[in-house]
Amino acid sequence: MSEETSLSPELLPSRYIEKVSLVTGEVIDDEIEPKHLLVHNHRDYHLADVQARRFMSRLLKATGDEDLVREKMKEVRERGHRTSEVIAKAIGQRDPSKVAKALFGLKKKEYYFRYKKPPVSKEEIEAVLAEMQTVAAEKLAAVTHDGRPALRFLLTGGTGFVGQEILWQAAYDDDIAEVVVLIRPKEIRDRKTGELLETLTPADRGEDLLNRLWLETPEDRAKFRFIAGDVEQPNMGIADEDLGQLRSTLTHVIHCAASVAFDDPYEKSFGANVTGTLNALEFSHALQTADGSPFIAHLGIETSYIHGRQVNVVAREEEVIFPRNFYNNYYELTKAMASIETERFIVERGLRVVELCPAIVIGESRAGNNRGDTKVVNAPVNVFGRAHQALSHPKGGLIERSSASVIARMACIFPGDPSAEINLIPVDRVVAGIIAALKKPGATGRRIHLGTDNRVTSAEIVQTVQEELGVDIKLADPTMHRNVTLPVLTKLLGTFKQERLGNALEKLGTIFGGYSEWGQPVHEVGRDVEVLGLSPKRPNTRYAFRMLCRHNRYVHNFGQVRDLDEISRREKIWWDFCLALEQETGQPVGAMTAEAFQQAVGEHLDLEGFEPKNS
Secondary structure (H helix, E strand, O other), rough: OHHHHHHHHHHHHHOOOEEEEEEOOOEEEEOOOHHHHEEHHHOOOOOHHHHHHHHHHHHHHHOOOHHHHHHHHHHHHHHHHHHHHHHHHHHHOOOOOHHHHHHEEEEEOEEEEOOOOOOHHHHHHHHHHHHHHHHHHHHHHHOOOOOEEEEEEEEOOOOHHHHHHHHHHOOOOOOOOEEEEOOOOEEOOOOOOEEEEEEOOOHHHHHHHHHOOOOOOOOHHHHHEEEOOOOHHHHHHHHHHHHHHHHHHHEEEEEEOOOOOOOOOOOHHHHHHHHHHHHHHHHHHHHHHHHOOOOOEEEOOOOOOHHHHOOOOEEEEOOOOOOOOOOOOOOHHHHHHHHEEEEEEEHHHHEEEEEEEEEEOOOOOOOOOOOOOOOOOOOHHHHHHHHHHHHHOOOHHHHHHHHHHHHHHHHHEEOEEEEEOOOOOEEHHHHHHHHHHOOOOHHOOEEEEEEEOOEEEHHHHHHHHHHHHHOOEEEEEEHHHHHHHHHHHHHHHOOOOOHHHHHHHHHHHHHHHHOOOOOOOOEEEOOHHHHOOOOOOOOOOOHHHHHHHHHHHOOOOOOOOHHHHHHHHHHHHHHHHHHHHHHOOOOOOOHHHHHHHHHHHHHEEEOOOEEEOOO
């Protein structure tokens, strides 16, 4: 029996999802395995299927008309099924679907999946939400004095990329009186022997974290407190002596802890994203129902990609519909399940919740600072940058240099359709939305996308990387790359004894293959402005991606600077440099050309020791 079919009942997707017959409309009582819900499971990787997708990609590039391409794809599939029926009849095969699958890689599904709905009407839900918003407004008024609220929130995931930005913005917000950060003790072990050298307490880790956030004075640090806990445990692992005090003081819980690994197995993703969310919701419900509690609302930080592969459909803020084109990975799937659990707590248990759904979060918009994050979009940029370094500074003899050149060029292939749009959003905009939601009772019970309306395409990403890093990236058709190019590259890299790079490229293909195909979902935005009161001028995605490239190049040295204290030191110098440059030029630094920016770096920064010049 496979690992997935032996899942315990509380982990089964059927808690949230049902399989429905397209013929009768009735629910099919079949076991639903997690893998059934991924895009990967519904593609045959058949040669004809690969070529058809490649042709459709080229047609889209030539016409720019996605609707036309989808119609042509539908026609081709129907023609394939009709041809299969004729061939099946000619050869005496009773099941034409077997011929269709063997010859053309075509499958014909007679079912679809959908999320189970709560047994209440839309009108009843709206009435519940209206009441929640009224109570939230009253609770906010109760902690407001002389026109200023005194907010006190518990934060999970405070050591993560988004969590650190929450701490940074909270430090300078006078409406926030206290931040309690849930953090686990950390064991420091000898890398060779595994011997336990030291255990850092939550307070120790908190002190280190505040230092890296440049919060050095007692006044800067006064509002922060760090306590032990674990979101995958009941009561989030918080000690009893802390629980009583928290229930009498907290106004909010911000649940930001999650797994952002797109290639994690199902059970690991479920534990981090669903179990962790359930524990946080239970904790907030206990706060809300405690006698005399000042609790206002729970803020759940989800992702706009809970909507999965919504081809030709706008992913709406107000509802989650199971995507007809399935999910790219277990991260998306389990985050969607967590959102369903959150809806249940709102409707069935009356918990006051705000759901905030960021798109793909990248570094801060003005300088690109990311506090050491090397995941998601940073990963390919760093691979390309290190490949360029190998090409620019070859070492060894002729054979070694030639091998290094071949290897580096192999690393500069990216699976992406030129027209694929990726929704990137800088972390400062995301956290501005989170902080705003603390003060907006009207956000209670709402799902709000924190994304952009100026998405960037794969072609624009490649062009920017070429301009900023000098790397000549070749876009590969995602389907062809996944099925043909990548396996060949991985084998070749093995012959060069570059298995580590081969694994990295394979991982990048796994992560980005689904996000760089044409027909990406369009995430509805609007509530970030209408409900949260954020500026209608969302960050310029192209500028922000430029700053990501520049930051990774100069500050991180493409992920090779790993010490968090050193990264913090460099990012402070970088931040001051970018702000001074912005003031000097009168424009966002991301608007500067690559040449002008590189010249400014040369004039103002000593890159050898990463120090300001003339300091």
